[in-house]
Amino acid sequence: MTDTSSASAPSEKVHGEHVFSHMRPAQSGHRPREGRPLAQAGRAVRTYNGLPIGPGSRPDTAGTVVAVGSGGSPGRMVMARESVQFPPLRAGEHREPLVTDHHWPKRGLPLLRPGVYRHGPDAVVEVTPSGLWIRGRRERAGAASPSVPVDERHELVLYDSADARLVGEFRRIAGELAHMVSAEYGVPVVVRGVDTGRVDEP
Numbered sequence: 001m002t003d004t005s006s007a008s009a010p011s012e013k014v015h016g017e018h019v020f021s022h023m024r025p026a027q028s029g030h031r032p033r034e035g036r037p038l039a040q041a042g043r044a045v046r047t048y049n050g051l052p053i054g055p056g057s058r059p060d061t062a063g064t065v066v067a068v069g070s071g072g073s074p075g076r077m078v079m080a081r082e083s084v085q086f087p088p089l090r091a092g093e094h095r096e097p098l099v100t101d102h103h104w105p106k107r108g109l110p111l112l113r114p115g116v117y118r119h120g121p122d123a124v125v126e127v128t129p130s131g132l133w134i135r136g137r138r139e140r141a142g143a144a145s146p147s148v149p150v151d152e153r154h155e156l157v158l159y160d161s162a163d164a165r166l167v168g169e170f171r172r173i174a175g176e177l178a179h180m181v182s183a184e185y186g187v188p189v190v191v192r193g194v195d196t197g198r199v200d201e202p
Contacts, residue, residue, distance in 0.1 A: 045085045050078045067152045075152045079103045099127040131156035134170045154188035161193030
């Protein structure tokens, strides 16, 4: 995918000093925490969102990351390939990892920060380890990006259904992106509306 946003946009290629790979089965309820101690020590930490595979012996040259199945075997391709855990800005602060490498369509979408794009005048598309979160440009008070484990069966595209004025637009964007990914990559995608910033595991 080619990002046609302006050259002045922030870069998504943020590299930490350490790299981890999630080797536990997907949908186990496990939310990766491997990078947090190092991040607390002031180091940015890169984490693969599954098992890197592909030609060559270096994981950072592999083009595909796959979910680990319930039996421990490699499963489907995951769309969010890599994330970075950044050090806290102040003592006691926790910062959620940002997805910095992914396969989701982003042609022409202005980059706001790693893994987060503006989509038209009213919507923001945020890449999460388990899929996408489609919301308004202003985050609702108390809302947070949905945090669910990667599902070995499918990607999960969620849209904020709390805003009656924009829910139709969010649903349309979610459906379009899900269709594009299914057609191009053959990856199953589930689209779901949620009226809160957090969802339970599917």
